[in-house]
Amino acid sequence: xxxxxxxxxxxxxxxxxxxxxxxxxxxxxxxxxxxxxxxxxxxxxxxxxxxxxxxxxxxxxxxxxxxxxxxxxxxxxxxxxxxxxxxxxxxxxxxxxxxxxxx
Amino acid sequence: xxxxxxxxxxxxxxxxxxxxxxxxxxxxxxxxxxxxxxxxxxxxxxxxxxxxxxxxxxxxxxxxxxxxxxxxxxxxxxxxxxxxxxxxxxxxxxxxxxxxxxxxxxxxxxxxxxxxxxxxxxxxxxxxxxxxxxxxxxxxxxxxxxxxxxxxxxxxxxxxxxxxxxxxxxxxxxxxxxxxxxxxxxxxxxxxxxxxxxxxxxxxxxxxxxxxxxxxxxxxxxxxxxxxxxxxxxxxxxxxxxxxxxxxxxxxxxxxxxxxxxxxxxxxxxxxxxxxxxxxxxxxxxxxxxxxxxxxxxxxxxxxxxxxxxxxxxxxxxxxxxxxxxxxxxxxxxxxxxxxxxxxxxxxxxxxxxxxxxxxxxxxxxxxxxxxxxxxxxxxxxxxxxxxxxxxxxxxxxxxxxxxxxxxxxxxxxxxxxxxxxxxxxxxxxxxxxxxxxxxxxxxxxxxxxxxxxxxxxxxxxx
Numbered sequence: 001x002x003x004x005x006x007x008x009x010x011x012x013x014x015x016x017x018x019x020x021x022x023x024x025x026x027x028x029x030x031x032x033x034x035x036x037x038x039x040x041x042x043x044x045x046x047x048x049x050x051x052x053x054x055x056x057x058x059x060x061x062x063x064x065x066x067x068x069x070x071x072x073x074x075x076x077x078x079x080x081x082x083x084x085x086x087x088x089x090x091x092x093x094x095x096x097x098x099x100x101x102x103x
Numbered sequence: 104x105x106x107x108x109x110x111x112x113x114x115x116x117x118x119x120x121x122x123x124x125x126x127x128x129x130x131x132x133x134x135x136x137x138x139x140x141x142x143x144x145x146x147x148x149x150x151x152x153x154x155x156x157x158x159x160x161x162x163x164x165x166x167x168x169x170x171x172x173x174x175x176x177x178x179x180x181x182x183x184x185x186x187x188x189x190x191x192x193x194x195x196x197x198x199x200x201x202x203x204x205x206x207x208x209x210x211x212x213x214x215x216x217x218x219x220x221x222x223x224x225x226x227x228x229x230x231x232x233x234x235x236x237x238x239x240x241x242x243x244x245x246x247x248x249x250x251x252x253x254x255x256x257x258x259x260x261x262x263x264x265x266x267x268x269x270x271x272x273x274x275x276x277x278x279x280x281x282x283x284x285x286x287x288x289x290x291x292x293x294x295x296x297x298x299x300x301x302x303x304x305x306x307x308x309x310x311x312x313x314x315x316x317x318x319x320x321x322x323x324x325x326x327x328x329x330x331x332x333x334x335x336x337x338x339x340x341x342x343x344x345x346x347x348x349x350x351x352x353x354x355x356x357x358x359x360x361x362x363x364x365x366x367x368x369x370x371x372x373x374x375x376x377x378x379x380x381x382x383x384x385x386x387x388x389x390x391x392x393x394x395x396x397x398x399x400x401x402x403x404x405x406x407x408x409x410x411x412x413x414x415x416x417x418x419x420x421x422x423x424x425x426x427x428x429x430x431x432x433x434x435x436x437x438x439x440x441x442x443x444x445x446x447x448x449x450x451x452x453x454x455x456x457x458x459x460x461x462x463x464x465x466x467x468x469x470x471x472x473x474x475x476x477x478x479x480x481x482x483x484x485x486x487x488x489x490x491x492x493x494x495x496x497x498x499x500x501x502x503x504x505x506x507x508x509x510x511x512x513x514x515x516x517x518x519x520x521x522x523x524x525x526x527x528x529x530x531x532x533x534x535x536x537x538x539x540x541x542x543x544x545x546x547x548x549x550x551x552x553x554x555x556x557x558x559x560x561x562x563x564x565x566x
Contacts, residue, residue, distance in 0.1 A: 001312075003264045006284045014114035014278055022114070048114050052126060059158065060197050061116070062127045095283040098118035102126035 020046035028091040048101035109219040115278035123215035124199040130219040139258035141288035142213035151203030163188035169320040171233035179316040181262030214288035229323035236317040242308040253298030259289040266311020
């Protein structure tokens, strides 16, 4: 970790009330900052299933178009095209607004 | 009712804008929204107070418990805060916290962790505070818990970005991470609601490296009700400290060395068997008994016995039918009132204001100061060597059985007895009426106030 430098990979983790975790990991190119992959790891039973980046039209994260959905799976990997489809092309797109997790 | 983290608690929200917004969640009615927050600061810029709100039509009422920023000692970068808000009605909601960004400041990064808590007290916040550090790799934030069954939470900002934060002893991670490499946030709680009233609770956090810019706030959430009740037993067999609010036929026992603090009521017993200190307000039929060496401070009321068997100090105001008895070496200070007995069986000093049928007795050597002044058949007796000073009135008796000095003001009263059985000095006020046992050949001096029982040829001086 270095002050002022975005980690690569960039990892965000949350735990639910029973300490079950969901983690999203973004790998990105240090050359052009483009995303090369994203992976969602989710503990069995974790209440949170979706990674929510940014806010939706109603001002809540729940309606954002930039959502990585686990659909109940333990591991989900997204490719650059899949990420581009939800408006995530570079690591700056990930960190520019806000990140949280939802049901 | 025990505290619990509710399943409706939303995940951490992190943001590079000024505002972090949680996902929609529906806390139950009567719950508490505990909002932990950590934020960035711009070097040498003091931020304004962060704010919080929700998307409800009628917003919750948020109370900022603490906010620590670079404006506070030790004046390090970063900031942390926590709020609480009671949830009266269950409804889907998001919570948003906004950094009070300083003018011209682009450092807006922050993180918000909402914990929905149930089982909290109507006044849910106990101990709370804030602090910081200019150099630390761990945090051990201690506070004195205000209630048994309470739970501690801490919000941390590591502006240095020293490493990955982890939970220390007794604590559990809620969330930690970095916001775009600008600062690290960490939210932790005590793993269980293990607070004990009057005891020390510590929130332990490992920073993952040495940070020179740490800021944090902490808060104790208090449960509804709480404490030990009916027929419960709180026992610590080893060394340590036991703080117990024991109520109704409860026993709190500390067998080893340490300290026991126990307000015991209604037929309760507080016992310190080993060495240490027992501080116990025992009321109504309760007994506070330390059998080892140490100190006992007992307020014993109504039919209570406060007894210290070992050496030490017993300070017991004993009232109504009560006995305050230290059998070992030490000191007893006991204002004993109404048919009470204050008895020091060992050596030491006894100061007792014994009134109305009370007796103050010092069996061993020492000093007995007893004001048996108000009335009625009180007895002040010193059986061993020493000094007895007693103003005994109205059928009261002051007696010095052993060697020593007896000063007895048996003044103006009815048939008071001042007796010196052994060798020593008996001082009698000149105006007192003292009647000695008959001795042949003793003649009182008229007007002296002293006279003998009638003997042949002796005329009493009326007094």
